[in-house]
Amino acid sequence: MxxxxxxxxxxxxxxxxxxxxxxxxxxxxxxxxxxxxxQPPPVHQQFDANNFVICSFVPRLYDYxxxxxxxxxxxxxxxxxxxxxxxxxxxxxxxxxxRGMLTLHPAGIPHGPHPGAVEKSIGQTETxxxxxxxxxxxxxHLTEEALAIEDASYKNSWL
Numbered sequence: 316m317x318x319x320x321x322x323x324x325x326x327x328x329x330x331x332x333x334x335x336x337x338x339x340x341x342x343x344x345x346x347x348x349x350x351x352x353x354q355p356p357p358v359h360q361q362f363d364a365n366n367f368v369i370c371s372f373v374p375r376l377y378d379y380x381x382x383x384x385x386x387x388x389x390x391x392x393x394x395x396x397x398x399x400x401x402x403x404x405x406x407x408x409x410x411x412x413x414r415g416m417l418t419l420h421p422a423g424i425p426h427g428p429h430p431g432a433v434e435k436s437i438g439q440t441e442t443x444x445x446x447x448x449x450x451x452x453x454x455x456h457l458t459e460e461a462l463a464i465e466d467a468s469y470k471n472s473w474l
Contacts, residue, residue: 351380372446386436389427395450404444
C-alpha cells in the first residue's frame with residue numbers, strides 16, 4: 316500500500332466532470348476467496364453501500380475438496396432482490412444464459428442451479444465466468460423497458 320498526498324484537493328480542478336469518486340477499479344483485478352468447500356456469495360462482494368452490495372464473479376478455481384460440488388446451492392434471498400448481469404464466459408449454473416443477459420430473482424423466490432448443473436459441475440476445476448451481481452435491500456421496480464425485453468420462458472428453465 317502506498318500513501319499519496321496531493322498538493323490540492325482532487326475535486327478542485329478545472330474540467331472536473333462532477334464525479335465524486337476519483338478512483339476506479341477493474342473487475343479483472345478482483346480476487347475472490349476460494350476454498351476447499353463452496354464459499355458463500357459474500358466472498359464475491361466487492362462494494363458495500365447503504366442499500367445494496369455489488370458482487371463480482373470472476374475467473375477462479377472451484378472448490379478443491381475431492382468431494383466438493385462446485386455448483387451453487389439452491390437458496391432464497393430473504394432480504395434482497397438479486398440482479399445478475401452476465402458479462403462473459405460459461406455460466407455453469409445456468410442453461411441458455413448468454414453474454415449480456417440479466418436475470419432478476421426477487422426476494423424470497425427460491426433459485427439456484429438449473430437441473431443437471433450440479434451433476435455437470437462435479438469434477439470441474441475452474442470457471443471462466445465474468446458476471447456482476449447487485450443485491451438490493453429495497454425491492455426493485457421493473458420499468459416498461461425492462462418488461463419489454465423480458466424472456467417470459469425464463470421461469471420455466473428450472474423445470
